[in-house]
Amino acid sequence: MSEKALTTARKRRLRWEYLQRHGDPVRHLRDPRRRWVAGLALVGLAISGYLFYIAMTGSKVVGCGGDGVISCDHVLTTRWSSVLGIPVSLPAMAIYGFISSACIALPHVRPMARRELTQATTLASVAAMLAAFWFVGLQIFAIGHYCLYCLAAHACSIALGITMLYHGRHSRMQMARLGGLAFVAAAGLIVTQYFQPAPITYTIDEAPVEMGMEIAPADDTQSNSDADVFSAPDVFSAPDVFSAPDVFLPPPEPAIETPGSDTASPVFEAPVTEAPESAAPVTQTPQADSPIFEAPLSRFEFIDPSKGGSPFNWLAGIHPVVGLASQNRAEDGTRIIPVNKSSRSLKIDQWMLYGNEGAEFVVPIIFDYTCSHCQKTFAAVQAARQNGADLAVLALPIPLHRSCNSSSSVRDAKHADRCMVAKVSVAAWLLDREGFGKMHEWIIKETRSSDEIISELKRLYPPEKVDEILASSTPQDYVNKHVFLYREAGAGTVPKLSFPRATLVGEITDPASLMRIVREKAGS
Numbered sequence: 001m002s003e004k005a006l007t008t009a010r011k012r013r014l015r016w017e018y019l020q021r022h023g024d025p026v027r028h029l030r031d032p033r034r035r036w037v038a039g040l041a042l043v044g045l046a047i048s049g050y051l052f053y054i055a056m057t058g059s060k061v062v063g064c065g066g067d068g069v070i071s072c073d074h075v076l077t078t079r080w081s082s083v084l085g086i087p088v089s090l091p092a093m094a095i096y097g098f099i100s101s102a103c104i105a106l107p108h109v110r111p112m113a114r115r116e117l118t119q120a121t122t123l124a125s126v127a128a129m130l131a132a133f134w135f136v137g138l139q140i141f142a143i144g145h146y147c148l149y150c151l152a153a154h155a156c157s158i159a160l161g162i163t164m165l166y167h168g169r170h171s172r173m174q175m176a177r178l179g180g181l182a183f184v185a186a187a188g189l190i191v192t193q194y195f196q197p198a199p200i201t202y203t204i205d206e207a208p209v210e211m212g213m214e215i216a217p218a219d220d221t222q223s224n225s226d227a228d229v230f231s232a233p234d235v236f237s238a239p240d241v242f243s244a245p246d247v248f249l250p251p252p253e254p255a256i257e258t259p260g261s262d263t264a265s266p267v268f269e270a271p272v273t274e275a276p277e278s279a280a281p282v283t284q285t286p287q288a289d290s291p292i293f294e295a296p297l298s299r300f301e302f303i304d305p306s307k308g309g310s311p312f313n314w315l316a317g318i319h320p321v322v323g324l325a326s327q328n329r330a331e332d333g334t335r336i337i338p339v340n341k342s343s344r345s346l347k348i349d350q351w352m353l354y355g356n357e358g359a360e361f362v363v364p365i366i367f368d369y370t371c372s373h374c375q376k377t378f379a380a381v382q383a384a385r386q387n388g389a390d391l392a393v394l395a396l397p398i399p400l401h402r403s404c405n406s407s408s409s410v411r412d413a414k415h416a417d418r419c420m421v422a423k424v425s426v427a428a429w430l431l432d433r434e435g436f437g438k439m440h441e442w443i444i445k446e447t448r449s450s451d452e453i454i455s456e457l458k459r460l461y462p463p464e465k466v467d468e469i470l471a472s473s474t475p476q477d478y479v480n481k482h483v484f485l486y487r488e489a490g491a492g493t494v495p496k497l498s499f500p501r502a503t504l505v506g507e508i509t510d511p512a513s514l515m516r517i518v519r520e521k522a523g524s
Contacts, residue, residue, distance in 0.1 A: 033163070033167055034103050034106060034107075035103075036163065037099065037103050037121075037125075037160060037163055037164070038099075038100050038103035038104060040156045040159050040160050040163075041096045041097075041099035041100035041103065041156070041160065042096070042100050043152075043156050044092065044096040044128075044153050044156035044157060044160075045093060045096035045097055045100060047149050047152055047153040047156070048089045048090075048092040048093045048096055048153055049089075049093055050149065051076070051087070051089040051092075051149055051150070051153070052087055052089040052090055052093060054072075054076060055076065055081070055082075055087035055089060056087075058203065060073070061073060061076070061147075061149065063148070064147060064148045064149060068400075068409075068410040068412055068415060069144070069145055069146060069412070070145070070146050070148060071145045071146070071147070072147040072148065072149055072150070073493060074143070074145040074147075074373070075139060075143055075145050075146065075147035075150060076147060076150075077201045077373075077493075077506060077507070078143055078201065079193075079196075079198045079199055079201065080135070080138050080142070080143065080193060081199075082199050083189060083192055083193050083196065084192060084196060085199065088135075092128070092153065095124050095127070095128050096128075096156075098120075098121075098124055099121055099124055099125060099128075099160065102117050102120065102121045103121070105117070106118070119170070119174065119178060121164065122164040122165070122170065122178050123178050123181055123182055123185075125157075125160040125161045125163070125164040126161045126164065126165065126178060126179060126182035127181075127182040127185040127186055128157035128160060128161060129157050129158050129160065129161025129162070129182075130161070130182055130183060130185075130186035131157065131186050131189055132153075132154035132155075132157035132158050132161075133158070134186065134189070134190055135150065135154055136151065136154050139151075144372060198509060198510065201373075201506050201507045201508070201509075202504055202505060202506030202507060202508050203504075203505050203506055204502050204503070204504050204505075204517070204521070205341075205490075205502060205503045205504075205505060206501065206502045207341035207342070207501045207502060238346075238347070238350030238351055238478065238481065328345075334347045334348070334349055335347070335348045335349070336348065337362050337364065337394070338498070338499075338500045339364045339394075339485060339498045340485060340488055340489045340498055340503070341498070341499075341500070341501060341502065341503060342500050342501065343488065344485070344488075346364060346394060348362065348394065351364075351394045351395075351396070352394065352395040352396070352397075352425075352426065352429045352436065352440075352478075353392060353393075353394060353395075353433070353436070354392060354393045354394075354395050354436065354437050354440050355385065355391060355392020355393055355437070356385075356390070356392055358390075359390050359391055359392035360390040360391075361389075361390060361391050361392070361518050361519075361522050362391075362392045362393070362394060363391070363392075363393055363394070363497055363498065363499070363518060363522060364393070364394040364396055364497075364498040365377070365378075365381075365393050365394070365395060365396060365495050365496065365497050365498070366396045366398060366482065366485060366486050366489060366494060366495060366496040366498070367395070367396070367397060367398070367494050367495040367496075368397065368398055368399065368400045368418060368422070368494055369397055369418075369421050369422065369425060369443055369444055369447075369448070370400070370415070370418050370421060370447045371400065371494055371495070372447075373493075373494065373495060373506065373507035374444070374494055374495045374507075375444055375445070375446070375447075376507050376509050377495045377497075377507055377508055377509070377514075378393075378441075378444045378495075379509070380508055380509050380510060380511045380514050381393060381511075381514065382441060383511040384511035384512075384514055384515050387511060389511070389515050389518075391515070391518065395425075395429075395440060396482040396485060396486075397421075397422045397425050397426070397479070397482060398422060398479070398482045398483050398486045398494070399418040399419040399421065399422040399479065399483075400415070400418055400494070401415050401416055401418045401419055403416055403419060404418075404419035404422075404479070404483075405419075405483050405486070406487075407483070407486060407487045407491035408491075417449055417450050419479075420450035421443075421448070421449070421450045421453065422479045422482070423450075423470070423475040423476055423479055424450050424453045424454055424457070424470070424475070425440070425443055425453070426474075426475040426478045426479060427457070427466065427469045427470050427475045428440075428443070428453070428457055430469050430474065430475065431457065431461050431465065431466065431469060432460075432461070439456075439457075439460075442456070454466065454470070489503060490503075490505075492505070493505050493506055495507070497517075499518075499521035499522050500521070500522065501521070502521050504517060504521070
């Protein structure tokens, strides 16, 4: 072998030994590989920048703001969407920005600096890849919802990490060192997120105070019809519940009626239903305060708003309204509470009450029984009550599905059962109002199907009674009313906790924070 060939072989061997120790920063990321990495980083930067804008402005996510499994709004409002109070999209922007800048600058730096720049790029890419695995796992196993923009950004991170690991021309020693540093960085993110205090996952929408508005002092002798008393313009009445036998009223209109159109009649009357055909005839017309028939385990009595008053002796108190005493009443003497920033009022004896009959605070909540945010919020309500809070809730369940709620964007057939779940929950209240609290806690504890709830109702009550109420139009009338209030409140995210001058939108899980807001917004 010639001297020249020996010299070339010796140089190649020395070069191979050098690469094993130090890698090759000079050959790393040459075209088109460098352009591929730079392109991935720029795409990730654009997506992260958009998500950061959404987090800062509270805007709706384009094309991914539904309330189904694919819901960016849901994912971006969980505790995992931030670290130390900072949206995770901000550090993601920094990482993608550094990688893209490094790829652009790599050919223009001195050879001695390329090694450090290449190693830093690899470290950032591998750390982003490990963080992406963490966030994808959270969406699958913890959140149960998916953000398409987030998944696209995570795909960029994973592609970057794989590219830098397999095409970075690093030695085994460098690979071990860079991988270990990336693992420490990702582990630090995970530990910080796991132990950080839960972030605020709700917003409070305050009603504007009109110029010249006067808040009247508490006066039990005045009614809400007085002109100088701050009150809701309309009393939103519930549908009549099984009109008494021998009293046949007109059937309801199929469309939901818009309240407040008739200034002469401020009370928005709900559609009324005919007496069920199965009801036994009576020879004497019952009085307004007499029972129609006996329900299992409790007396099932009926409301006839046209006759005034209420037959129920378990009515809860009403929470204080701004400028009024807690004994806020309609003209017929029925206690009422405001809803949707006092745009309407609800007669408390006509709606689904969960809580103690003498509660100081009664808060209307619009929610879906299958919504995880709603389930967590009601868990906080239950915990607050167990801790001694004098709190009750007017439950206004709605179905988040397009087939029965035109304000919902969910069309997936597998979620269509939400319509029946809302209807069956109303039937559970009609069956046993005094025992509704335990049934409500059972339904809201976890996502249950309508068949499962009906089976439980038929286990507790005579099946014919359950079938009778479900066959009537009353449960659906209530659901239609709830949907109307949901639409009037702006639709969108649930749950919605309604106060006289504000609406809390979103999940709240801390009982102490919940009661602080209730006292501030409902009792001020």
